[in-house]
Amino acid sequence: METGVHAVLWDMDGTLVDTEPYWFRAETELCAAYGIPWSDKQASALVGNALPTSAAVLRDAGVGLDVRAIIDMLLESVIEQVRQAVPWRPGARELLAEVRGAGIPCAMVTMSEQRLASEIVDLLPAETFEFLVTGDMVGRGKPDPEPYRIAVENLRAIRGDLSLDRIVAIEDSLPGLASATAAGVVTIGVPNMVSLPDGPGHIVWSTLEGRGVAHLTELVGAH
Incomplete structure (x- = not known):
């Protein structure tokens, strides 16, 4: 697709x-x-x-x-x-499943360490994520762009020369937004515990519920 x-x-x-x-x-x-x-x-x-x-x-x-x-x-x-108890965010698993069903590669970029991230990943279908970038794998965490730059480098090593303006990051925090936008990828902020302002370099969605691949496609097209 x-x-x-x-x-x-x-x-x-x-x-x-x-x-x-x-x-x-x-x-x-x-x-x-x-x-x-x-x-x-x-x-x-x-x-x-x-x-x-x-x-x-x-x-x-x-x-x-x-x-x-x-x-x-x-x-x-x-x-x-x-x-x-694992409290999944509204619409997150559904969007993740649709993205993977469309053959789009996914990676996790989190400041949690691998042992916590693995607890979540193990509850998802096998091979949902190509790889994880976790807090214990980076020298400089979010808001530094290093975690997302590593993710892009790893993806390119696996999938070829992917374009930054067609790679989407989904975040809920100000440090996360700063990290992803500084790395040059298309960035979506989905507020949760803290409010996220509109601003240059990212778009804010109130929720992932009801969002699908078509919305991501529209976003990278506009970007």
């Missing part, structure tokens, strides 16, 4: 699955163990950031652990919550 869309790059937390409340809970419980109050506003400010960045904020707030230990504790909490 010829669509004009060369590939779709998917963020995970907040875009494919609504795990941001799980992160909020993990952060709140970790802070509480050190007698530190932690608000939703503070948690929202960390949405989409690289885990070392978020962990450093928690350490500076008073969590008495090093950055690696903080990351490990947060990941363990979120993984445990995911194993109890």
Whole structure:
């Protein structure tokens, strides 16, 4: 099926699955163990950031652990919550299935580490994603463009010389939008826990529900 869309790059937390409340809970419980109050506003400010960045904020707030230990504790909490229930975002799995059914390659680009990403990927049909780019695979996380640049390089190694203006990224956070747009791909923002402004370099959709390959095709055509 010829669509004009060369590939779709998917963020995970907040875009494919609504795990941001799980992160909020993990952060709140970790802070509480050190007698530190932690608000939703503070948690929202960390949405989409690289885990070392978020962990450093928690350490500076008073969590008495090093950055690696903080990351490990947060990941363990979120993984445990995911194993109890996976909150898929509206329309995300349906769009993902339609994209794959059209033969369009997909990759995941997430700041979560591979062990959490694998929990989600294992619940999807085999070979849904060509590969994962996770936070523990990059030197500079979102909002730096490195994660999306790595994804594009990997796709080109597998699929040939794909055009940036026909590769679509789907994100829910400001750091994610910044990363994807700086990498030069067509970027869609789908707000979840934080509002996303309209702006140059990206388009905002209120939801993925009801969206399909035709909408992505229209987007890259207009771009």
